[in-house]
Amino acid sequence: xxxxxxxxxxxxxxxxxxxxxxxxxxxxxxxxxxxxxxxxxxxxxxxxxxxxxxxxxxxxxxxxxxxxxxxxxxxxxxxxxxxxxxxxxxxxxxxxxxxxxxxxxxxxxxxxxxxxxxxxxxxxxxxxxxxxxxxxxxxxxxxxxxxxxxxxxxxxxxxxxxxxxxxxxxxxxxxxxxxxxxxxxxxxxxxxxxxxxxxxxxxxxxxxxxxxxxxxxxxxxxxxxxxxxxxxxxxxxxxxxxxxxxxxxxxxxxxxxxxxxxxxxxxxxxxxxxxxxxxxxxxxxxxxxxxxxxxxxxxxxxxxxxxxxxxxxxxxxxxxxxxxxxxxxxxxxxxxxxxxxxxxxxxxxxxxxxxxxxxxxxxxxxxxxxxxxxxxxxxxxxxxxxxxxxxxxxxxxxxxxxxxxxxxxxxxxxxxxxxxxxxxxxxxxxxxxxxxxxxxxxxxxxxxxxxxxxxxxxxxxxxxxxxxxxxxxxxxxxxxxxxxxxxxxxxxxxxxxxxxxxxxxxxxxxxxxxxxxxxxxxxxxxxxxxxxxxxxxxxxxx
Amino acid sequence: xxxxxxxxxxxxxxxxxxxxxxxxxxxxxxxxxxxxxxxxxxxxxxxxxxxxxxxxxxxxxxxxxxxxxxxxxxxxxxxxxxxxxxxxxxxxxxxxxxxxxxxxxxxxxxxxxxxxxxxxxxxxxxxxxxxxxxxxxxxxxxxxxxxxxxxxxxxxxxxxxxxxxxxxxxxxxxxxxxxxxxxxxxxxxxxxxxxxxxxxxxxxxxxxxxxxxxxxxxxxxxxxxxxxxxxxxxxxxxxxxxxxxxxxxxxxxxxxxxxxxxxxxxxxxxxxxxxxxxxxxxxxxxxxxxxxxxxxxxxxx
Numbered sequence: 017x018x019x020x021x022x023x024x025x026x027x028x029x030x031x032x033x034x035x036x037x038x039x040x041x042x043x044x045x046x047x048x049x050x051x052x053x054x055x056x057x058x059x060x061x062x063x064x065x066x067x068x069x070x071x072x073x074x075x076x077x078x079x080x081x082x083x084x085x086x087x088x089x090x091x092x093x094x095x096x097x098x099x100x101x102x103x104x105x106x107x108x109x110x111x112x113x114x115x116x117x118x119x120x121x122x123x124x125x126x127x128x129x130x131x132x133x134x135x136x137x138x139x140x141x142x143x144x145x146x147x148x149x150x151x152x153x154x155x156x157x158x159x160x161x162x163x164x165x166x167x168x169x170x171x172x173x174x175x176x177x178x179x180x181x182x183x184x185x186x187x188x189x190x191x192x193x194x195x196x197x198x199x200x201x202x203x204x205x206x207x208x209x210x211x212x213x214x215x216x217x218x219x220x221x222x223x224x225x226x227x228x229x230x231x232x233x234x235x236x237x238x239x240x241x242x243x244x245x246x247x248x249x250x251x252x253x254x255x256x257x258x259x260x261x262x263x264x265x266x267x268x269x270x271x272x273x274x275x276x277x278x279x280x281x282x283x284x285x286x287x288x289x290x291x292x293x294x295x296x297x298x299x300x301x302x303x304x305x306x307x308x309x310x311x312x313x314x315x316x317x318x319x320x321x322x323x324x325x326x327x328x329x330x331x332x333x334x335x336x337x338x339x340x341x342x343x344x345x346x347x348x349x350x351x352x353x354x355x356x357x358x359x360x361x362x363x364x365x366x367x368x369x370x371x372x373x374x375x376x377x378x379x380x381x382x383x384x385x386x387x388x389x390x391x392x393x394x395x396x397x398x399x400x401x402x403x404x405x406x407x408x409x410x411x412x413x414x415x416x417x418x419x420x421x422x423x424x425x426x427x428x429x430x431x432x433x434x435x436x437x438x439x440x441x442x443x444x445x446x447x448x449x450x451x452x453x454x455x456x457x458x459x460x461x462x463x464x465x466x467x468x469x470x471x472x473x474x475x476x477x478x479x480x481x482x483x484x485x486x487x488x489x490x491x492x493x494x495x496x497x498x499x500x501x502x503x504x505x506x507x508x509x510x511x512x513x514x515x516x517x518x519x520x521x522x523x524x525x526x527x528x529x530x531x532x533x534x535x536x537x538x539x540x541x542x543x544x545x546x547x548x549x550x551x552x553x554x555x556x557x558x
Numbered sequence: 559x560x561x562x563x564x565x566x567x568x569x570x571x572x573x574x575x576x577x578x579x580x581x582x583x584x585x586x587x588x589x590x591x592x593x594x595x596x597x598x599x600x601x602x603x604x605x606x607x608x609x610x611x612x613x614x615x616x617x618x619x620x621x622x623x624x625x626x627x628x629x630x631x632x633x634x635x636x637x638x639x640x641x642x643x644x645x646x647x648x649x650x651x652x653x654x655x656x657x658x659x660x661x662x663x664x665x666x667x668x669x670x671x672x673x674x675x676x677x678x679x680x681x682x683x684x685x686x687x688x689x690x691x692x693x694x695x696x697x698x699x700x701x702x703x704x705x706x707x708x709x710x711x712x713x714x715x716x717x718x719x720x721x722x723x724x725x726x727x728x729x730x731x732x733x734x735x736x737x738x739x740x741x742x743x744x745x746x747x748x749x750x751x752x753x754x755x756x757x758x759x760x761x762x763x764x765x766x767x768x769x770x771x772x773x774x775x776x777x778x779x780x781x782x783x784x785x786x787x788x789x790x791x792x793x794x795x796x797x798x799x800x801x802x803x804x805x806x807x808x809x810x811x812x813x814x815x816x817x818x819x820x821x822x823x824x825x826x827x828x829x830x831x832x833x834x835x836x837x838x839x840x841x842x843x844x845x846x847x848x849x850x851x852x853x854x855x856x857x858x859x
Contacts, residue, residue, distance in 0.1 A: 121650075121689075198650060198689070293685040294653025302656055303663025311656075312649065397647045401700065404611055404641035404713075405664030406633045555614035 019133040023141035027115050028148070034483075038107040039153050042100055042178070043160035045494065049096045050164025052502040054088050063091050064231065070094070071230040074222035074338045075367035078330070079374075079497075082221055082233045082248050089166040089253030093174055095501055101244040102214050104153055104182030108146055109206035112189035115142040118199030120285055129284060136279040139190060143272050146186030154179030166253065173252035176261055184243040184264040185210060187271035194278040197287040204319050211323060215330065216242040222334050222367075243267070305407060305415035313386050317423045320382035324375040324431035328456070331368040332438020338367050339444060364444055368435055368452060369519040375431030376459025376517060377493055379424045383467035384485045386420035390474055391481040395558055403556070410548045417471060417544055424463045432456025448521070455520035458529070461536035462513035466492065468543035475551040513539075563622070564589050564711055564742045565610060570619035572605055572766075579605045581766040582619070587744050587759075592737050594757035595746040596847065602766040603746040604644055607715050610744075611641060623711070640665070640704035644715035644746070646696040648688035654699045655684030661703035668706035676702040679728045694720035705732050712736060712743045718752060730756060750844050762847070770846070777846060782815035784845065785824065789834025796831045799824065815845075 028035075057063045063086040070076035071083045081098045084090040116139060119125040128138055158175025162168050189206040196202040220239025227234060239245030243264035250260050301307035390413070393399045403409060432453035439445045439452060470485040477484070492512040499509035509515055513536055518529035565587035572580040580602045587593040597603050608614045610623055612632035621628060623635045648657050658677075662668035677684055680698045688696065697720045704712060712733075718726050733743055733756050747753050753760060760777060762770040770777060782803060790796065790810050797807060801820035806813045812831075816824045828836070 292687075294656060294687050296653065296655040296684045298652075298656035298659035298663070302652075303659050303667070305664070308649070308660055311652065315651075397643060397645055398649060400608070400611075400613055400643050401641070401646070401648075401661065402664070403613065403632075404636060404639065404643075405661065406636035406666075407664055408633050556608070 019131075020137045020140045020144065023128075023133070023138055024144040024148075027141055027145045031111060031114075031145070031149075035107070035111070035149050035152075038103070039149070039156050041490075042103050042107070042153060043156035045103075045160075045498070046092075046096060046100060046157050046174075046178075047160035047164045048502050049498065050088070050092045050161050050166050053092045053095070054165045056503050057088070057091065060086055063088070067091065067094070068230040071226045071233050073363060073366065074334060075363070075370040077224060077233060078218040078222040078334070078367070079370055080221075081217070082224065082235055083231065084233075084251050085231055085254050087253050089161070089170045089174070090251075092161070092164070092166065093251075093253055096498075097174070097177065097248060098214060098217060098244055099497060100157065100178050101181035101247055102210055104150065104178050105185040105210035105213065105244075106207060107153070108150065108182045108185040109189040109192075109210060110203060111146055111149060112142055112186055113193055113199055113202045113206055115145070116190065116193035117196060117202040121197075121199050126284060134280070135284075136276045139193075139276060139279045143186060143190060143275075146190075147183060150179040150182040150186065153182055170253040170256055173250050173256050173258055173261075176258060177247035177250045177252060180261040180264045180268075181213075181243045181247045184268045184271075185213075187268035187275065190275035191271050191278070194275055194282065195288040197289050200316075204316060208319060208323065213242040213244050215326065217245040217248070219330060219334065220245055221248075223337060305402075305412050306418060308402075309386075309415045309419040312389060313419050313423060316385060317382060317426060320378055320385075320423065320427045321430040323378050324427040324456075325434040327371045327375045327378070328431040328434030328436075329438045331371045331435040332440075332442050332444060334367065335364050335439055335444030336442050338364050364439075365521045368439070369455060369522045372428075372431055372435060372452075372456045373459060373496075373514070373517070373519060375428055375456060376463055376514065377489075377496075378431070379427035379459060380463035380466040380489055380492075380514075382427045383420040383424040383463055384470045384489055386416060386423050387467055387470035387474060388482050388485045390416050390471075391478060394478060394556060397558060400556055409551045413471065413475070413548050413551055417467070420467045420471075421464060424467060425457070425460050428456045428460050428463070429453065451521050454525070458520050458525075458533065459514070459517045461533045461540065462517045464540035465513040465536055465543070468540040468547065471547040472543050472550070475547040475554070478554070478557055562589050563587065564624060565593075565744060566620070566622040567606070567609075567616075568620040570606070570609065570621060571617045572602075572609060572614065573617045579766055580609070580616075583763065583766060584768055584771075585761055586771075587742060589742055590737070590740055591758040592733060592743040592745060592756050594753040594760040595744060595763070596748075596753065596760060597746075597763040601763045603763065604715055605766075606763075607641075607713055607744070607746060610713060611636070611639070637665075638710035639713055640707065640709035640711075641713045642697070642700045642704050642715060642717045644719070646693075646700045648691065648696050648699060650687065650689035652688050653685055654682060654688060654691065654695070657688055657699050658684065658703045658706065661700070662706045665707050665709075668703075669708065673702070673706040676705055676732075679731075680725060692720070694722065694725065697721060698725065701729065701732070705736070708736070708739065708741070710741055712741060712745075714743065714745045716746055716748060718747070718749060726752070750847060782817055782845065783821060784813075784815050784839040785828075786811070786813045786837040786839075787828055787831070787833040787835065791832040793831060796824075796827050799827050 057066065067083045067086055070080065081094050083094050125138065129135065154175040157178045158171045161171035161174050188209055192206050193202050196205055217239045220235040220237065221233065223236035224233040235245060246260045246263045250257055302311060403412065432455065435456065436449035436452040440449060466489055469488055470481065473484045474481045492514055495504065495509055495512035496514040516532040516536055518525060523529065563586050565585060567583055567585045570580050570583040571578065583602065583606060585606065595603055609616050609621055610628055612628035612635065615629045624638060626635055628635045658668065658673065680702060682698045682702060691699070697717060701717060718729050721729060730752065737743060745757065754774065757774065759773050760771070761768055788811050790812050793807055793812055796812055797805060801816055801824055802814040804815050
């Protein structure tokens with residue numbers, strides 16, 4: 017136990033800054049949301065208005081969560097919880113994989129494992145650090161809510177709900193780390209698991225039944241499959257019931273024990289997926305910079321595109337349900353028509369637009385990740401080997417930019433095509449498949465800007481590329497998801513490229529939208545060109 | 559300098575922040591020679607090679623590879639360079655064969671016959687994924703890619719560190735082959751036997767500056783011969799000589815080092831001292847190496 021504790025301290029020390037940023041970031045988001053709702057929706061009637069709209073609109077339910085009355089705390093929890101739980105999940109999975117599979121892959125686990133400690137001690141230490149991080153997160157989140165003016169008891173349960181979701185993903189990632197052969201693959205799969213939890217909860221919530229005059233929604237069964245769904249059920253600011261939180265906590269405990277047992281039995285470096293023999297010769301394409309960039313990106317891209325397609329499919333599958341809900345309630349249709357931007361819009365369109373917007377963020381993430389791989393190539397000394405060839409650094413960057421841009425487009429296209437096909441198949445809409453695909457592709461220019469910014473940070477501040485690349489995407493996402501709610505100044509909200517993508521088919525593809533798309537694409541091209549020029553001026557650094 | 563210099567650095571300085579990695583380094587590699595580049599860990603060998611490849615830019619001083627500045631003309635110089643880094647990292651999801659094809663392909667494509675021959679000689683399995691390769695196998699992949707296409711200059715950073723003795727022989731054979739074909743080799747190494755066997759000239763650096771440079775014959779001349787005499791009946795006759803260095807006396811055994819120029823005097827005095835047994839070790843590169851390296855200890859930086 018002494019060794020485990022010592023290892024845990026060492027791991028926590030390695031992560032101290034990173035965890036501080038995650039914990040503070042998430043709790044400040046809670047604080048800001050609480051303060052904003054308190055000041056902007058001070059009156060009961062105003063809150064009843066937004067809750068009624070949300071409760072009647074599956075798109076809102078899917079994105080945000082379950083409305084639970086008109087109290088300030090309840091509104092904040094409804095708006096923010098699912099998102100905060102996703103952040104807690106990502107914090108937790110990255111933390112675990114970093115100290116487990118990645119360490120094994122880099123050979124450091126071997127060094128550590130040669131000391132007189134149990135085989136599973138490093139994993140136990142990681143679980144300990146993950147648990148501690150989520151306790152810390154619970155405390156800070158609760159403090160953030162309370163500081164934002166929410167009741168202390170409710171804040172405490174809300175904090176625990178965030179931490180419980182995070183804790184579940186600590187254990188789930190520990191199990192995944194036993195099975196997947198590479199740190200990158202494990203990170204991707206674990207993040208996809210977090211996405212799946214959000215998706216299942218979203219489907220459950222969108223299919224939920226509204227009660228109490230549209231002031232409350234009870235989710236359908238799919239949300240029971242998600243730790244985030246269980247977190248919502250604690251209803252901190254109305255029922256304040258901590259019992260549902262035991263479900264993810266117990267599941268986490270079971271998974272943690274499972275992971276420890278597997279680790280105790282398996283070989284170091286072994287995974288469920290054995291390495292197959294590769295090809296003795298590369299294809300012709302595999303002998304170029306673009307070919308290499310593509311080979312390195314394709315598996316990852318398949319994952320992102322699958323995520324995009326899943327979002328698109330949800331739009332089609334839930335489409336009929338959404339139409340039925342609204343069709344059976346004319347007063348509701350009228351209410352939505354009055355309050356939702358683009359008043360002519362069909363409620364199905366709003367739902368599709370919201371989902372395709374999320375797919376756009378996935379596309380941006382795929383593009384950013386493709387650029388961040390260049391940094392990994394450099395820091396792991398493969399760039400040195402590659403660039404000893406008579407090829408310019410500009411060509412290297414351009415090859416990766418091309419693959420990144422293709423990834424961005426492919427993810428959005430996958431979402432658009434899946435949405436279009438599933439909407440047709442369920443008979444929700446007919447004959448406007450092209451519009452839906454176009455709606456998905458409308459987010460590509462904004463996503464390209466994030467990709468180009470990642471390229472620029474790589475060219476200028478290589479050692480900061482990874483945190484900056486993901487950090488800027490997270491800021492863009494927060495501005496997009498919470499900018500309106502937090503009533504941030506317009507100029508600040510406008511900084512996010514996503515703000516300038518038209519939400520087709522709700523909004524029109526007018527001249528403003530086309531100009532914005534061209535300007536964003538132009539900005540991405542300029543940033544990429546600057547990055548190409550600057551990359552030549554610096555040393556390769558490990 | 560008679561022959562043209564393939565690599566030439568003058569007063570080369572490289573700073574990383576406040577740390578000076580290279581401090582006025584002067585390196586000259588003539589065309590067609592195998593040049594050994596020696597120095598203790600952290601002396602600046604890899605940094606120098608990275609400057610020569612244009613991966614990092616010299617803070618000051620002149621650097622010429624084939625007469626060109628490698629920072630400004632990286633692509634042009636790389637056309638004729640094959641490089642093997644000291645710490646070979648490969649793409650985990652590519653097979654060894656794919657890695658070789660990629661690296662050689664970027665330089666214009668491998669000589670198919672050579673490629674196959676190298677894979678056979680190094681007993682390399684090109685179908686395995688790079689993530690499953692040991693350090694030696696990763697090095698083999700980089701070496702095969704480097705040797706599979708003829709180059710004018712081979713820049714090799716401790717290339718045989720992970721190779722077993724049999725593979726090391728294969729490696730040495732390749733060095734001799736490219737040398738016979740007129741190529742130039744700059745070989746950073748720690749393995750003195752390898753350097754003595756392969757290199758025409760040697761440059762030794764320490765703390766980013768050159769401490770010794772010249773042909774092996776020149777350097778040998780500078781070095782001391784180690785003498786060990788046993789059963790010395792009158793040690794006083796020898797031990798009083800001022801020409802002896804690092805003198806140790808244990809009973810009737812006398813050990814010391816002597817300069818080549820003093821050998822005649824020393825041997826005469828040994829004859830006087832009446833000895834039973836005598837061992838004379840020729841000057842080895844190791845002794846020179848140790849002399850320079852151990853100066854590091856006890857010397858303020």
